[in-house]
Amino acid sequence: DGGITQSPKYLFRKEGQNVTLSCEQNLNHDAMYWYRQDPGQGLRLIYYSQIVNDFQKGDIAEGYSVSREKKESFPLTVTSAQKNPTAFYLCASSQTGVLDGYTFGSGTRLTVV
Amino acid sequence: GQNIDQPTEMTATEGAIVQINCTYQTSGFNGLFWYQQHAGEAPTFLSYNVLDGLEEKGRFSSFLSRSKGYSYLLLKELQMKDSASYLCAVRDGGDYKLSFGAGTTVTVRA
Numbered sequence: 001d002g003g004i005t006q007s008p009k010y011l012f013r014k015e016g017q018n019v020t021l022s023c024e025q026n027l028n029h030d031a032m033y034w035y036r037q038d039p040g041q042g043l044r045l046i047y048y049s050q051i052v053n054d055f056q057k058g059d060i061a062e063g064y065s066v067s068r069e070k071k072e073s074f075p076l077t078v079t080s081a082q083k084n085p086t087a088f089y090l091c092a093s094s095q096t097g098v099l100d101g102y103t104f105g106s107g108t109r110l111t112v113v
Numbered sequence: 114g115q116n117i118d119q120p121t122e123m124t125a126t127e128g129a130i131v132q133i134n135c136t137y138q139t140s141g142f143n144g145l146f147w148y149q150q151h152a153g154e155a156p157t158f159l160s161y162n163v164l165d166g167l168e169e170k171g172r173f174s175s176f177l178s179r180s181k182g183y184s185y186l187l188l189k190e191l192q193m194k195d196s197a198s199y200l201c202a203v204r205d206g207g208d209y210k211l212s213f214g215a216g217t218t219v220t221v222r223a
Contacts, residue, residue: 031209042117042200042213043156050208058210090155096209101146101202104155 002027006091006105013085013112021076021108023091029103030096032074036060037088037107049074050096078110085112115139115212119201124220125191133186133199133217141206147175147186148200150216156200160186188219196221 004025013019023032031050035043035058045058049068063082068074074093078085088109092102116138125131137145144163148156162168162177162184174187188195201214 033210035213040121040215042215043202043211045210045212048208048210056208088153094209101148101158101161101204102156102211104157106155107153109153 004091004093004103004105006108008108009106011108011110015112016080018077018079019110021089023074023105024072025093026072027093027103029093031094033092034066034076035090035092037090043090046076085110115203117201117203117212117214119214119217122218124222127191127193127221127223129191131188131191131219135184135201135214137182137203139203142179142203143206144204145177145184146202146211148202150198150200191221193221195219
């Protein structure tokens with residue numbers, strides 16, 4: 001079955017360390033997205049990519065970095081420059097040019113101690 | 114930019130009806146989505162409106178008025194499993210990305 005996979009589901013890191021969250025999809029979707037969700041807040045867009053080797057900053061890109069070397073993969077690195085990285089991170093994908101919404105991964109809960 | 118507002122919380126009784134309102138002010142518009150999200154899980158798609166009017170899908174219906182920047186999600190015959198957060202999201206006119214409201218937590222009581 002096609003889908004979008006995020007790993008790991010839970011991640012613990014020490015303050016000051018960089019950490020990379022994985023997102024892989026086999027839906028042949030062109031576009032991929034990273035959102036952050038904090039308690040009581042909606043999803044906020046970190047980065048998005050509509051095509052391989054290209055990506056754009058979202059509303060809260062500071063302290064994060066991404067790459068899109070393959071259509072299937074869109075990893076997110078949370079760097080030490082991110083002031084408050086503890087959150088629930090959601091990856092999503094969609095097909096551009098089609099009036100559909102997103103398919104979401106199951107999320108990664110990152111806790112920085 | 115995008116400004117999407119929805120109530121924070123709502124409570125209703127099992128078997129009842131609840132209406133969740135969403136108002137938006139966006140720089141572009143190419144559709145409005147409703148998602149359901151249970152605690153600790155990913156959002157799941159409920160409905161999509163791009164033209165004015167009502168879309169019905171079983172117990173769930175969604176309405177859109179583009180001129181008023183307004184939508185609502187109607188949940189009928191509430192069940193305990195409907196207790197969740199409901200997210201309103203607007204698609205940008207240009208590049209298909211979604212902007213989300215903060216979500217409405219619905220609690221269904223017996």
